Amino acid sequence: MTHNDQNKPTLANALVALTEAPMTDIQKRDTRSAVMTFCKALGLSPGEVPASPIYIRRKLEGISYVALGYSKGRWANVKTGVVRAVGLVGKSYPSRNTTKLLPKWAALLKMLPASLKRKVSAGARYLSGLGVDVDAVSLSDLHSYRDTILNDRMRGNAEQAWDHFLWAWNRAVDQFPDIWPQITIPRVEKREVYVYPFAYFPASFEVDVNAYADRMRNVNLDDDGPLRPSRPATIKTRTRQLRTAASALARSGVDPATITGIARLVEVDNFKLILHFHMERAGGKTSAGVAQMAACLRNAARHYVKVDDEHDRKISALCKRVSVQTGGLTAKNRERLRPFDDAELVRQFLCLPDTIRQQVERDKRAPAQKAVLAQVAAAIALLQATPIRKANLCAIDINRHLKQQRKEVHLVICESETKNRHPVDFNIPEYALDILRWYMKEYRPYLMREPTDALFPGRNGQHKTAHTLGLQIKKIVFEFTGHTFNVHLFRHFAGKVFLDQQPGNYEVVRQVLGHKRLDTTTSFYSGAEAKRASAVFNNVVDTLRAQHAPIASKRRSDK
Numbered sequence: 001m002t003h004n005d006q007n008k009p010t011l012a013n014a015l016v017a018l019t020e021a022p023m024t025d026i027q028k029r030d031t032r033s034a035v036m037t038f039c040k041a042l043g044l045s046p047g048e049v050p051a052s053p054i055y056i057r058r059k060l061e062g063i064s065y066v067a068l069g070y071s072k073g074r075w076a077n078v079k080t081g082v083v084r085a086v087g088l089v090g091k092s093y094p095s096r097n098t099t100k101l102l103p104k105w106a107a108l109l110k111m112l113p114a115s116l117k118r119k120v121s122a123g124a125r126y127l128s129g130l131g132v133d134v135d136a137v138s139l140s141d142l143h144s145y146r147d148t149i150l151n152d153r154m155r156g157n158a159e160q161a162w163d164h165f166l167w168a169w170n171r172a173v174d175q176f177p178d179i180w181p182q183i184t185i186p187r188v189e190k191r192e193v194y195v196y197p198f199a200y201f202p203a204s205f206e207v208d209v210n211a212y213a214d215r216m217r218n219v220n221l222d223d224d225g226p227l228r229p230s231r232p233a234t235i236k237t238r239t240r241q242l243r244t245a246a247s248a249l250a251r252s253g254v255d256p257a258t259i260t261g262i263a264r265l266v267e268v269d270n271f272k273l274i275l276h277f278h279m280e281r282a283g284g285k286t287s288a289g290v291a292q293m294a295a296c297l298r299n300a301a302r303h304y305v306k307v308d309d310e311h312d313r314k315i316s317a318l319c320k321r322v323s324v325q326t327g328g329l330t331a332k333n334r335e336r337l338r339p340f341d342d343a344e345l346v347r348q349f350l351c352l353p354d355t356i357r358q359q360v361e362r363d364k365r366a367p368a369q370k371a372v373l374a375q376v377a378a379a380i381a382l383l384q385a386t387p388i389r390k391a392n393l394c395a396i397d398i399n400r401h402l403k404q405q406r407k408e409v410h411l412v413i414c415e416s417e418t419k420n421r422h423p424v425d426f427n428i429p430e431y432a433l434d435i436l437r438w439y440m441k442e443y444r445p446y447l448m449r450e451p452t453d454a455l456f457p458g459r460n461g462q463h464k465t466a467h468t469l470g471l472q473i474k475k476i477v478f479e480f481t482g483h484t485f486n487v488h489l490f491r492h493f494a495g496k497v498f499l500d501q502q503p504g505n506y507e508v509v510r511q512v513l514g515h516k517r518l519d520t521t522t523s524f525y526s527g528a529e530a531k532r533a534s535a536v537f538n539n540v541v542d543t544l545r546a547q548h549a550p551i552a553s554k555r556r557s558d559k
Contacts, residue, residue, distance in 0.1 A: 008050055008051075008052070009050070009051040009089035009090055010046060010047050010048070010049055010050055010051055011035050011038075011039060011046035011047075011049045011050075011051055011082075011085060011086075012045070012046040012047035012049075013051060013089045014035065014046075014051050014085040014086060014088050014089045015032060015035060015046055015085070017088040017089050018031055018032060018085065018088060021088055027084075030077065030081055031081045031084050031085050032081075033081065034077060034078045034079075034080065034081020034082050034084075034085070035081060035082060035085050037070075037078050038056075038078055038081075038082050041063050041065075041068055042059060042063075051085070051086045051089045051090050052086075052090070053086060053090075053091075053092050053093070053151065053152050053153060053154045054150070054151050054152075056082060056086065056154055057153070057154045057155070057156065057158060060079060060082075060154065060156065061156050061157075063482070064478055064479055064480065064481060064482035065078075065479075066359075066479055066480045066481075067480060067481050067482035068482075079154070082154070083095070083154050086154070091152055092152060092153070092154065093148050093149065093152040093153040094153070095153060095154060095155035096155075097122055097125045097126060097129070098125075099125045099126070099128055099129040100125075100128065101121075101124055101125060101128050102127075102128040102131075102133050102134075104133050104134040104135070105124040105125075105127065105128055105133070105134055108124075108134055108179060108180070109121055109124060111176070111179060112172060112176070115168075116168045116171060116172055116175075118168075119164045119165055119167070119168035120165060120168045120169055120172065122149075122161075122165070123142070123145050123165050123169070126145045126148065127141060127145065130144075134181060135181075137181050137183065138183070139183055139185070142169070142183065142185055145165070146162050146165075146166075149161055149162060150162060166185050166187060169185055170184055170185055170187075194247055194248075194251060195240075195243060195244050195247045196243070196246070196247045196250060196256070197243075198243060200247075200250070200256055201246055201250075201256050201257075201259050201260075202256075202257060202259065202260045204260045204261055205246060205259055205260055205261055205262075208260075208261035208262050209239055209242050209243070209262065212238070212242070212262060212300060212304050213235050213238070213239055215303075215304060216229065216230040216234070216235050216238065217229050217230065217235065226303075238296055238300075241292070241293060241296045242262060242265065242296070242300070244293070245265050245274045245293060245296075245297060246259050246265060248273070248274045248277040248278060249264075249265060249270055249273055249274055249277075251277065252273040252274070252276070252277050253273075254270065254273065262300050262301075262304060262305055263305045265297060265300070266297050266298075266300060266301035266305055266307065266311075266315065268311065268314050268315060268318075271294075271297060271301075271315050271318060272318065274293065274297065275290060275293065275294055275318065275322055278290045278293055279322070286321075286322040286323070286324055287324065288324050290322050290324075291319070291322050291323050291324050294315075294318060294319040294322050294323075295319060297315070298312075298315050298316060298319050301315055329492060329524055333489060333492055336483070336484060336485065336489060337489070337492060337493065337496055339483060340493065340496060340497070341500075346497055346500075348481075349481065349483075349493075350384060352377075352380055352384075352477070352480060352481065353377045353378070353380050353381035353384070353431075353432070353435045354431075354435070355480060356373060356374075356376065356377035356380070356476065356480060357374070357377050357435060357438065359373070359480075360373050360374050360377065360443075367442065367443060367446055368446040370443065371443040371444070371446040371447050372447070372472060373476065374438070374439045374442065374443035375439060375443065375444070375447060375456060375472075376472055376473055376476045377435055377439065378435050378436050378438075378439035378440075378455075379393060379456065379469065379473055380473065380477070380490075381431070381432040381435040381436060382396075382411070382428070382432060382436065383473075383487065383490040384432070384490065384494075385426065385428055385429050385431075385432040386411050386424070386426035386428060386432075387490050387491045387493075387494040387512065387513060388411070388413070388424055388426075389418070389419055389487075389488070389491070390466045390469070390470050390487040390488060391419070391466050392413055392417065392418060392424065393456075393466075393469070393487065394456055394463050394464050394465065394466045394469045394470075395417070395454075395463050395466075396411070396454070396455040396456065396463070397453045397454060397455070397463075398440075398453045398454075398455050399453050400453070401413055401455075402428075402455075408427055408428075409427075409428050409433055410425055410426060410427055410428065411424060411425070411426045411428055412424065412425050413425075418514065420514060420515075420516055422514040422515075422516060424514065440455075444457065449461075456469055469487075470486065470487045473486075473487055474486050474487070491513055492524070494509075494512065494513070495509045495512075495513060495521070495524065498512070506518055506521045506522050507521075509521050
């Protein structure tokens with residue numbers, strides 16, 4: 001705790017205040033138990049934990065109660081007890097406000113569609129509690145609600161709750177101008193937006209970028225086009241990068257009216273300005289983003305603008321100067337995988353689908369309320385058995401990709417659907433099939449809004465988006481393990497776990513992960529298996545030392 005926090009109340013002060021609180025002995029006992037359990041989860045004493053709602057809320061969001069061995073009900077009681085304790089020594093806004101709505105707010109909310117009413121009703125109850133009616137509300141009142149839920153409430157995802165309220169309030173302002181208070185809440189940008197829309201530049205620039213995109217698609221099979229058409233995602237990225245480069249050039253002092261085409265971006269001096277702009281944003285040094293921008297512009301200059309050899313040599317030299325070393329796991333991913341040096345933790349993680357299934361089967365809620373959890377269990381089982389990429393996972397079609405072969409079921413994805421055009425053909429092991437069949441029979445029907453063959457149904461008969469499924473997997477893995485683990489990390493986990501057991505056997509990992517070249521695999525995982533390799537090395541050395549020890553001891557005794 002900092003010097004400035006020394007005079008602020010802590011949970012230790014709350015425990016002292018608890019002795020004189022107007023509660024029953026049982027309530028006092030439960031509150032004390034909740035505080036001590038929470039502090040134990042943090043690894044801190046009550047005197048080290050500020051009785052601050054915002055501090056405690058953020059700590060609660062970072063705790064996996066399942067990984068700590070607590071039940072959902074027990075952890076709910078812990079949170080309730082901590083909230084009660086904080087209220088003894090400070091200000092705490094209730095997570096669920098039951099204040100009665102003022103008549104005008106109640107009447108107004110009845111006129112809103114359910115999607116808006118659900119998001120603004122908590123704010124209306126807050127204003128009602130202050131005595132602020134519909135015709136008297138001001139922007140400062142709305143900002144007061146924002147500050148309260150961000151700073152004084154311990155309910156999770158406070159920032160998201162405010163975003164939802166802001167969006168719904170402003171939507172009501174636009175859609176119901178005759179009844180809703182006409183006060184628009186300004187949205188504060190969370191990041192600097194420096195990229196201009198295409199309309200900021202001459203129309204010819206957008207035409208030229210679209211022509212370059214058509215060349216990348218090579219729909220006309222032109223001789224000077226790429227041998228292999230680019231994927232839609234790649235074309236979208238290149239289009240965005242070119243607009244970003246034009247924006248960087250304009251913000252560097254170049255008149256946007258002169259940026260009429262891609263050729264203007266790849267002039268050597270302009271090429272330098274664009275790279276300098278992005279390097280300044282990266283703290284005055286190069287980065288992966290800077291290197292990718294340089295490569296994008298160089299490729300456009302070489303294959304679309306068709307600059308001469310001298311021009312190409314100059315911009316290629318600039319690309320080398322901003323290049324960054326690629327290959328290998330990032331520092332962040334190495335840290336996320338480090339806990340899995342523990343063999344017991346690896347076993348627990350590999351059993352996670354079964355752990356989630358047990359939780360689902362114990363849960364007394366209706367099946368529809370447990371369906372997403374069951375879906376994630378199935379997705380994790382597949383990722384552990386068949387470490388495919390997120391886009392392929394969410395797009396699995398039951399009839400097209402799951403192939404029955406006698407008693408086996410294979411996951412088969414053709415090369416045209418994979419990122420590196422490497423076909424996938426995995427035999428799904430029985431433990432994963434068991435989870436998959438359970439999910440498909442018991443819970444998948446509750447996720448289908450209309451008939452679909454998607455293994456993970458989404459809206460309009462389509463599969464669930466990669467973004468949504470990825471967030472759900474990440475959230476539930478954290479809830480059950482306490483580890484931050486995104487979908488792509490399953491591929492790195494697979495490589496690490498295998499190489500920990502068989503150091504140096506990169507060819508198996510290459511084929512499982514679908515890398516085209518072996519050096520791609522070795523660049524990623526040579527570091528990941530270093531600890532295991534060093535253990536094997538030390539074991540060999542220790543064995544030799546043990547064999548030599550009697551001889552060395554005899555020599556010393558003979559002297």
